[in-house]
Amino acid sequence: MDLRAFGLEEPLISTLHHIMDFPDELEKTYNAPTKAYVRDAKAMASTPADVKEYPNSYVFVVDMPGVKSSEIKVQVEDKTLVVSGERKREEEKDVKYIKKGRRVGKHMRKFQLPDNANTEAITAVAQDGVLTVTVEKLPPPEPKKAKKVEVKVA
Numbered sequence: 001m002d003l004r005a006f007g008l009e010e011p012l013i014s015t016l017h018h019i020m021d022f023p024d025e026l027e028k029t030y031n032a033p034t035k036a037y038v039r040d041a042k043a044m045a046s047t048p049a050d051v052k053e054y055p056n057s058y059v060f061v062v063d064m065p066g067v068k069s070s071e072i073k074v075q076v077e078d079k080t081l082v083v084s085g086e087r088k089r090e091e092e093k094d095v096k097y098i099k100k101g102r103r104v105g106k107h108m109r110k111f112q113l114p115d116n117a118n119t120e121a122i123t124a125v126a127q128d129g130v131l132t133v134t135v136e137k138l139p140p141p142e143p144k145k146a147k148k149v150e151v152k153v154a
Contacts, residue, residue: 059133066129079117082110085131
């Protein structure tokens, strides 16, 4: 087929093919999101959570169905609370699935903590597929007393 009949030159077509089929190492060159970013974004979008504020604490309730409590990670990076875990399908021998409908894969949520969150006082409890993370609040700063300045006579 003669591409010139359509107004297309061979170098243009080969360039387009190269761009469409670029290898993974060139992925960052074209500012495309990485695979890890896409996987984390999907995990965050599909992991439901509630955030509650009490007088002395913040409570984060995250659904993590099927994730063993020993495999749940709770981390604080700067002022960001990161909760993650992964549910894996149990491999069974001599089993033929008729239908696979249960979700497997990564669960993740990130929460920006307020300035008064005490990142040194965090507790996490997992029960029945629900993770509850409690972050204590820092006490409010004491109001500064007025400082008296002696006025000298010149």
